[in-house]
Amino acid sequence: MADEQHTSEELTPWDIVQLARHPQRPHTLDYIRGLCEDFVELRGDRRFGDDRALLGGIGRFNGQSVVVLGHQKGSNTKENIQHNFGSPRPEGYRKALRLMQHAEKFGFPVLAFIDTPGADPSMGSEERGIGEAIAANLVVMAELDVPIVTTVIGEGGSGGALAIGVADRLLMLQYAIYSVASPEASAAILWRDASKAPDAAKAMKITAPDLHQLQIVDEIIPEPAGGAHLDTAATIAAVGASIQRHLDELQVLPGRELRQRRYEKYRSIGLVQQAQTIVLSTTEAP
Amino acid sequence: MKDFLRRTPRYFTANRKTEQQIPEDLWHKCSGCGDLIPSKQFQDNAKVCPRCTHHERLSADEWVSYLLDLDSWQEHDADLAPVDALGFVSPKDNYAKKLETLREQTHRPDAAICGVGAIGEVPLALCVSDFAFMGGSMGAVVGEKVARSAERAAELGMPLLTINASGGARMHEGMLSLMQMAKVSVALARLGEARQPHISLLLDNCYGGVTASYASSADIIIAEPRAHVGFAGPRVIEQTIRQKLPADFQTAEFLLEHGMIDVVASRAELKSVLARVLGLYTDKPRTEGRFAGHANGVQSYIRGV
Numbered sequence: 157m158a159d160e161q162h163t164s165e166e167l168t169p170w171d172i173v174q175l176a177r178h179p180q181r182p183h184t185l186d187y188i189r190g191l192c193e194d195f196v197e198l199r200g201d202r203r204f205g206d207d208r209a210l211l212g213g214i215g216r217f218n219g220q221s222v223v224v225l226g227h228q229k230g231s232n233t234k235e236n237i238q239h240n241f242g243s244p245r246p247e248g249y250r251k252a253l254r255l256m257q258h259a260e261k262f263g264f265p266v267l268a269f270i271d272t273p274g275a276d277p278s279m280g281s282e283e284r285g286i287g288e289a290i291a292a293n294l295v296v297m298a299e300l301d302v303p304i305v306t307t308v309i310g311e312g313g314s315g316g317a318l319a320i321g322v323a324d325r326l327l328m329l330q331y332a333i334y335s336v337a338s339p340e341a342s343a344a345i346l347w348r349d350a351s352k353a354p355d356a357a358k359a360m361k362i363t364a365p366d367l368h369q370l371q372i373v374d375e376i377i378p379e380p381a382g383g384a385h386l387d388t389a390a391t392i393a394a395v396g397a398s399i400q401r402h403l404d405e406l407q408v409l410p411g412r413e414l415r416q417r418r419y420e421k422y423r424s425i426g427l428v429q430q431a432q433t434i435v436l437s438t439t440e441a442p
Numbered sequence: 443m444k445d446f447l448r449r450t451p452r453y454f455t456a457n458r459k460t461e462q463q464i465p466e467d468l469w470h471k472c473s474g475c476g477d478l479i480p481s482k483q484f485q486d487n488a489k490v491c492p493r494c495t496h497h498e499r500l501s502a503d504e505w506v507s508y509l510l511d512l513d514s515w516q517e518h519d520a521d522l523a524p525v526d527a528l529g530f531v532s533p534k535d536n537y538a539k540k541l542e543t544l545r546e547q548t549h550r551p552d553a554a555i556c557g558v559g560a561i562g563e564v565p566l567a568l569c570v571s572d573f574a575f576m577g578g579s580m581g582a583v584v585g586e587k588v589a590r591s592a593e594r595a596a597e598l599g600m601p602l603l604t605i606n607a608s609g610g611a612r613m614h615e616g617m618l619s620l621m622q623m624a625k626v627s628v629a630l631a632r633l634g635e636a637r638q639p640h641i642s643l644l645l646d647n648c649y650g651g652v653t654a655s656y657a658s659s660a661d662i663i664i665a666e667p668r669a670h671v672g673f674a675g676p677r678v679i680e681q682t683i684r685q686k687l688p689a690d691f692q693t694a695e696f697l698l699e700h701g702m703i704d705v706v707a708s709r710a711e712l713k714s715v716l717a718r719v720l721g722l723y724t725d726k727p728r729t730e731g732r733f734a735g736h737a738n739g740v741q742s743y744i745r746g747v
Contacts, residue, residue, distance in 0.1 A: 275654075277674035277682050282692060285702045287653035287673035294627035295634070295659050314611075315623060315654040315673070322624045336611050336620040336651070341678070346613050347534050359532045360616040370527070372617050419628045423589065425621040426582030427525040 167331075170354040172363050173339055175331040176311045180385035182392055184211060184226030184269040187309065190392035191267075191399075192217050192224060198258070201250035204284065209240040209276070210248030210320070212255045217267065218400055223259035225252050225320060226269030229310065242311075243276040249289035249319050253296055260301050265403055268306040268320040273338050275316030290319040297322035298418065301411030305402050307377070307395055308332040308364075309384075314341075324418055325402040326372065328364040329391070330379040334372075335362040372425065375402075472496055488709045497666050497709055499646065502555045502572035505605050509713055510559035510568070518558065519590055523551035524583045530614045537614040540576075548575050552583035553608070556591045558598070562717025564724050567595035570605040571652070573645075577609035580652055584612075585622025588656055589629035596636035601723055603716070605643045606657040610650015623655035630656055639723050641716070644671045644694065644703065662719060663703040664712070665694035671703075 167175075175181075188195055192215030200206040212225030227244065230236035252268075259266045275286050297304060297320075306323035312334030328334065337345060339353035342360055346352075367373040377398050380387035406414065470484040471477070474496025484491070488508055489498040500508065506515050523545075530537035545551055553575035558567050569591040571578040578584075588604065595602035611619040633640055642660030646669040653673050657663075665671060672692040680687055690696045697703045707715045 275673060277678045279679060279683065279687065279691070282672050282674065282679070283696075283700050285658070285700070287671075288658040288702060290654040290673070291627075291656070291658035294623055294655055295631055298624070298628040298631040299634075314620065315651050318620055318623055319654075322627065334617060336613060336616055342613050344678075346532070352532075352534075355532050355534075356613075359528070359530055359535075360613070361528045362616070367617055370616075370618060372621060419632070422621065422624040422628045425625055426585055426615070426618045427527045428522045428582050428586050429525050430521045430523070 169357040175383045176333045178385045179231050182388045184228045191396045201247045205247045207245050207248030210244040223255050223264045224267045227272035242272040245276045245281045246284040246286045246289035265303040270308045270312045270317045271310035274313035290315045293319040303406035308334050313338045325374045327375045328373045333362045490709050502570040505570050514560040516557050522583050528616050553578045554584045554587045556587040564720040566601045567591045568603050571608050573607040578607050579609050579612035581612035581615040581619045585625045588626045592629040592633045596633045602640045606648045607645035608652040623651050626656045664705045669694045
């Protein structure tokens with residue numbers, strides 16, 4: 157791959173999108189296998205079904221019991237069909253919700269891995285309330301009493317990613333992306349032309365350094381030269397070390413303090429200004 | 443005679459001085475059934491077509507005038523204005539310029555207004571999105587207004603009503619707009635701790651990041667008839683599944699049937715539904731007099747806009 161000799165400064169945002177989506181890139185299950193002992197997958201949302209696009213369970217991370225969950229993409233077409241290309245249906249988010257509440261009940265930290273093009277756009281998902289499923293997770297994560305560390309390992313797309321991403325710490329691999337909608341969808345929404353995705357990738361500031369600068373991402377985890385797929389083991393080890401470092405900082409805090417800091421972190425995101433010229437309400441009684 | 447039939451200002455301006463809200467055009471063409479309705483009748487009917495009951499979109503200001511008790515509205519945070527934090531420019535788009543143009547056109551800095559008021563004498567915090575401003579999309583200002591409204595409601599011990607018509611997150615603010623979904627959620631969690639209800643009114647149409655955050659995490663969800671509400675837009679779903687969607691897909695009635703909302707309320711009954719609901723969360727018993735100011739509500743709502 158020609159990119160291998162280049163540093164990240166020379167890669168365009170669109171190049172980084174390709175790296176973030178590389179099929180050989182380590183996916184959530186690779187991290188779970190690499191970082192957790194005694195992992196037991198917990199399946200199903202206890203409401204309707206089990207979604208293979210969002211997996212989770214309990215395991216031992218550096219000796220400590222944790223709840224792990226993440227979007228799962230495949231490395232080939234067959235796996236991708238099995239995992240719905242990493243696009244969860246409502247059942248996936250409701251399973252995640254169940255697992256997060258499970259974590260709180262037993263005092264386990266939550267480790268989440270983001271790797272999705274977005275939530276599943278289908279009739280069934282709409283019928284079963286995909287919007288509500290995501291919305292419910294956001295509020296529950298705001299109030300969770302245990303540490304949440306989320307890592308963007310590949311592609312983070314839209315509310316479908318954020319639904320497991322309201323975290324105490326948001327970590328991001330060097331060549332991962334995180335955006336309000338996939339570059340293709342953004343281009344389609346903005347300019348009704350999905351082929352302008354490279355323009356959207358550039359304009360929308362979706363790379364790890366951009367998001368670090370916007371103070372959305374807390375830490376960028378460096379990848380091996382050329383990308384995570386070229387040295388999977390080293391990438392997974394680096395992610396594990398970074399997660400542990402953040403957990404160490406978070407676990408000394410009581411639940412109430414965690415919640416308060418999480419509140420402050422998200423409450424302060426987004427710039428607004430007090431306008432000089434105040435536009436008064438036009439609805440005042442005559 | 444011919445002169446009289448020609449609708450020249452000469453014959454019609456006299457009345458207009460007292461009734462300033464009547465638009466230039468005396469007839470309104472219903473975008474539901476295509477029928478012509480006298481503008482006055484249409485306005486008096488809260489912009490609902492008397493023939494096909496199509497609910498025409500109201501502006502944020504019109505919602506405030508229509509729903510709230512007379513003189514109860516106090517706008518807050520009117521001066522919050524957006525920042526082009528990404529420096530969003532592309533070959534086809536310039537966010538900063540777009541904001542400037544829209545501010546001139548709409549006399550608003552962004553796509554929502556918020557404040558406090560009362561419905562049926564029950565005080566509440568209110569945040570209304572304005573679809574006319576970039577499709578009511580949620581950037582940092584809309585997120586901030588929803589969050590402040592939730593916190594204001596928690597602090598003052600009153601319910602929160604959000605009125606939601608939005609295309610979703612605002613693309614031009616990138617991840618900062620996605621993060622507004624988290625921001626409003628942490629603020630709404632505070633409202634929940636204060637044991638005050640959040641009532642979400644869904645209008646045509648409401649999609650994306652707004653549906654997937656505060657509009658759907660409310661304690662009570664009400665929708666206007668035939669309002670289209672969903673996460674993914676119908677165009678995206680059709681492209682994905684490569685077939686036409688059923689006619690009622692993602693309508694309020696469809697959501698009601700699938701257990702996603704509590705009530706479908708027509709605009710005419712909305713005020714009494716809201717007053718009844720709000721009354722149940724306050725200690726004050728409902729009295730006859732409380733609705734005195736509302737008897738002519740539907741007829742008089744457009745006054746003062």
